[in-house]
Structure formats: C-alpha cells, structure tokens
Amino acid sequence: MKQYMKRVLLVLSMVVSLFALSACSNKNAAEAETLDPQTASYISQITENLLQTIAEMDEATAEESETGLIKQGEDGLASGLTSWISVMKDTGAFVSVLSSDTELGEDDQYVCVVQAQFENRNVEFKAFYTMDPQSQNLNPVSLTFSPEYTVGENMAKAGMNTLLGMGTVFLVLIFISILISCFKFISVFENKMKAKNAAPAPAAAPVAAPAAEEEELVDDLELVAVITAAIAASTNTSTDSLVVRSIKRAPGAKWKRA
Numbered sequence: 001m002k003q004y005m006k007r008v009l010l011v012l013s014m015v016v017s018l019f020a021l022s023a024c025s026n027k028n029a030a031e032a033e034t035l036d037p038q039t040a041s042y043i044s045q046i047t048e049n050l051l052q053t054i055a056e057m058d059e060a061t062a063e064e065s066e067t068g069l070i071k072q073g074e075d076g077l078a079s080g081l082t083s084w085i086s087v088m089k090d091t092g093a094f095v096s097v098l099s100s101d102t103e104l105g106e107d108d109q110y111v112c113v114v115q116a117q118f119e120n121r122n123v124e125f126k127a128f129y130t131m132d133p134q135s136q137n138l139n140p141v142s143l144t145f146s147p148e149y150t151v152g153e154n155m156a157k158a159g160m161n162t163l164l165g166m167g168t169v170f171l172v173l174i175f176i177s178i179l180i181s182c183f184k185f186i187s188v189f190e191n192k193m194k195a196k197n198a199a200p201a202p203a204a205a206p207v208a209a210p211a212a213e214e215e216e217l218v219d220d221l222e223l224v225a226v227i228t229a230a231i232a233a234s235t236n237t238s239t240d241s242l243v244v245r246s247i248k249r250a251p252g253a254k255w256k257r258a
Contacts, residue, residue: 035104044100046138047112047127054084054143055094055116062088080127080143087145092119109141122148 035043057065066081098115105111110129115122128141149157 035102035110040102043102043110043112043129043138044114047102047114047125048097048100050080050127050140050143051097051114051116051125052094054080055118057081057084059085059088074140076128076140076142080140080145083143083145087123087147090147090149091121091123091145094118098122110138118147124148 054062062081062085066078066085069075069078069081095117098117100112100114102110102112105128108130110131112127112129114125114127116125117123124146126144126146128143129138130141131137132139
C-alpha cells in the first residue's frame with residue numbers, strides 16, 4: 001500500500017509542478033516573436049524538473065502512471081511516460097542536465113529542449129507547451145525522449161530493419177508460390193468430390209427368360225411320347241414297360257441315311 005501511495009504522489013508532484021505555477025510573462029510577451037529571458041528560464045526550469053521526475057520512475061511505476069494520466073485526459077504528460085518507457089533500457093539512470101533552451105515555436109507553442117546525461121548515453125528531452133489565456137498556466141502538449149546513438153548503432157538498426165523488411169517480403173512471396181502450386185491439387189480434389197457425389201446409374205433390369213424354353217420343354221415331352229409309342233408298336237409291347245431316359249440329337253448325316 002505504501003509503495004502504491006508513493007507512485008501516486010510521484011504523479012501528483014509532476015502534475016502540480018506544471019499547473020500550480022503560472023507564467024511570469026503577460027500576453028504581450030507570449031505573442032512576441034522571442035521570449036524574454038525570465039520566461040525562458042522559468043519554462044526551462046519546469047522542464048528540467050519534469051525530466052528528473054520522469055527519469056526517476058522505473059518501468060512499473062511509469063506504466064501505472066501512464067495509465068492513470070490517460071484516464072485523467074492528460075495526454076501530453078502520458079506521451080512523455082510512453083516515450084520514456086521505450087528508451088529507458090538504452091539510456092540507463094539519469095545523471096545530470098547538461099543544458100536547456102526554450103523558444104517560441106509555431107502556433108504560439110513553447111518549445112524547450114533539454115540536453116541530459118544518462119549512464120549509457122546522452123538524451124535530448126523535448127517538451128511542447130501551450131499557454132492557457134485565462135489562468136496563464138502551461139499545458140504540456142507533447143514530451144519526447146531522443147537518445148543519441150552512435151553511427152555504428154544506427155547502422156546496425158538500419159541493417160536489422162532492412163533484413164526484417166526483406167525477410168517479410170520473401171516469406172510472403174514463398175507463401176504465395178506454394179499456394180499457387182497447390183491449385184492443381186485443389187482441382188483434382190474437386191473432380192474427385194464431384195465424381196463421388198454424382199448419382200449412380202440405374203441398374204439394368206434383368207432380362208426375362210424367353211418363352212421358347214417352355215415351348216421346347218413341351219415339344220420334348222410330346223416327342224418322347226411319340227417315340228415311346230412308335231417303339232411299343234414296333235415291338236408289340238406296352239408303353240408301360242418302356243422308359244425314355246434321354247433324347248439326343250443325332251448328326252444330320254445319319255438322319256439323311258435313315
């Protein structure tokens with residue numbers, strides 16, 4: 001609980017340092033092309049204090065404070081915490097302020113640039129303010145941290161970005177080529193599915209046996225009866241003692257000789 005209250009107090013002290021104090025110049029000084037030394041020194045001092053307050057926050061405190069400021073609608077202060085979170089691992093701890101300079105920028109904005117020394121590298125802290133015409137208080141619009149990287153570090157980052165960009169492009173091209181090569185398998189699969197889902201052809205109706213077989217069977221019985229009667233008459237015997245077991249057609253030549 002004490003740790004949480006400490007974080008809240010840090011945020012409140014940052015907000016109070018900006019809004020509790022009013023500018024020392026009047027409206028005519030704000031509208032002038034250049035700032036008087038007193039106003040420039042006042043804004044530079046506020047910016048230096050703001051820089052030190054933010055630089056003392058660790059990542060967890062900065063993230064928590066950033067969320068709280070966004071909920072309160074303090075987007076200008078929240079932007080400074082967002083920028084600090086993104087560079088804090090490269091800069092290290094805050095050491096001292098090297099220089100600060102304030103000037104009047106476009107749209108009557110006050111621009112303060114603070115050069116600060118950190119453990120790992122120097123950092124340029126830039127703050128943009130607007131003046132409330134009624135309360136004469138400074139309102140932060142944007143806060144940014146810009147670490148000074150060496151030429152080698154910039155080249156390494158540029159090379160890494162190039163590799164990532166080209167690698168992404170080649171991966172997409174490879175994926176597209178694989179997808180195009182699979183089109184032929186897709187067509188084959190579709191043809192198989194169409195053939196599988198096609199309605200089966202109706203089965204052919206069985207052909208009825210011709211009635212000629214029955215007629216031939218009747219003719220054979222009549223022929224057996226005639227032959228049996230002829231044999232009985234030629235042998236002077238009764239047809240009851242004769243049994244015809246089979247009838248075989250003789251070759252045509254033998255019938256002709258009979």
